[in-house]
Amino acid sequence: MSGAEVLALNNIHKAFGGVVAIQDFSLNLKAGEVVALVGDNGAGKSTLIKIISGVYSPTSGDIELDGEKAGFRDASAAREMGIEVVYQDLALADQQPVYMNMFLGRELTKGPLNLLDKKRMRRETQELVDELDVRIPSASSTISNLSGGQRQGVAIARATHWASKLVLLDEPTAALGVAETARVEALIEQLKAKDLAILIISHSLDQVFRLSDRICVLRRGEQIGVRETAKTDKNEIVSMITGVA
């Protein structure tokens, strides 16, 4: 909780043509902290994630990473800065093995011909899934043969492997059963223990209260408020989300 400040969003404003998607949003994230972003459909949560990950650039306002102003040209620039996203629809290549997904776009090579170092990618993937206790048959398994929870485990493991600062999770458990959700939540706890800053979007308030240190509420692009999870309750959050006191 008392980690260094990793990300600062200052007065972020985003409009698509005349439609305002986000107005005047400010938030700080510290290392080892989990902040939950909640709000109804269309509140602007995913837009905000896309701004932080460099997919959209804000109309005005600025983003600071480690205290320095960061203007991401695109998603790969944000990735190079140590920001990883776990997308709602996973972004895995289904017919490829786990280890190729783990290194997708960042494959390891060896030798003068720069041939793929499959052995090393397989080994490092195996070490990573073992460390995070993601239970998959092997690093060589094809993604399409895995369950939804195992796939989400792979996606989160990938983010962990590459993120040095910040992990953005967009509804990581939306499609999962109870047991699988518990496993993914345990994974998120591990990321936190690794001193990464985590921003999570979730529709499940139970989950938000289980995982987060702070809760940030959005309603129709407007930042309603930020609460410390320990000092608030579901009733307050629900009324903030809906606007009904």
Next chain:
Amino acid sequence: MTRLSSRLHGLDFQQAVVYFGFLAIFLFFAITLYDDGFLTQRNLTNIVLQTAPATIMAIGLVFALSAGEIDLSFGSIVAVSALSCAVALQSFPLPVGVLVGLGVGVAIGAFNGVLVAYLKLPSFLVTLATMGLFAGIARSMTNLRSIPVMNETFTGIFGSGKLFSVPSLVIWTVLGVAAGHLLYRHTRFGAHVLATGDNPRAAQVSGIKVPRVRLYVLMICGGCAGLAGLLYAGRLQAAKYTLGESDLMTVIAAVIVGGTALNGGKGSVIGALLGSLLMGMLNNGLILMNLKVSDQMIVRGLIILIAVAVSLRDSSR
């Protein structure tokens, strides 16, 4: 032990089909056509020589299909490349002819690729159009005349020659398959091709330059078609607008039977080689059986239908 079992696990049904089909058809012809000389070394070598251009085209198509694209124009590229090369060889030395032939192939592939990758047109329609376009250009280039290739070094290297008593077309086949397999299975580019065909959005957010991959695979297709054109010109010692015209169906069938998915993300260069040899064996066997041309077409069509049905079964539904 675990390596082996994971290897066996990875060898799925669809990719195994081509091996069994290959063996089954080989054995069938070996037994029924034994007296007609199917098993003679000369006949078997002939099959490999005749399929060499189709195998080279098939390698290119594996890349295009794996990236989720298709190239229907490669047959026309074969003709235009072969004719360009033959015309160039009439007044220029061998290296110029070779470069012109290959360069024309790559350039047409790049033309397809730019339309697909950057104007975001579907490759099926783009290459359907360029197939017709370049078939027309092949006809008008030399007014339907065939151009003889007199350069004996050229016909040696790309046709009837031998190196250490191995026919040059066999060497081209082996080199093509080896280079294709290496690029496909063991380089970052190959991995990016597969990821692009598998899930373009995942590839994109992982930093893979998806449009560039699409451009390159169609250029590879064009380059392979160009090389196939040189092999035809070398073997036949002439180039004509009809070269490559009848290869479209055979090559697509060879690639699909060889375990490459029509909708991307999965494929095999070695499988395409086997698929191509299988098609060649089929042609050869049906001729040795003394079937009429019309019957050959019917039987070949039916066998391709069965082979494709078996190898695609269960892949998406």
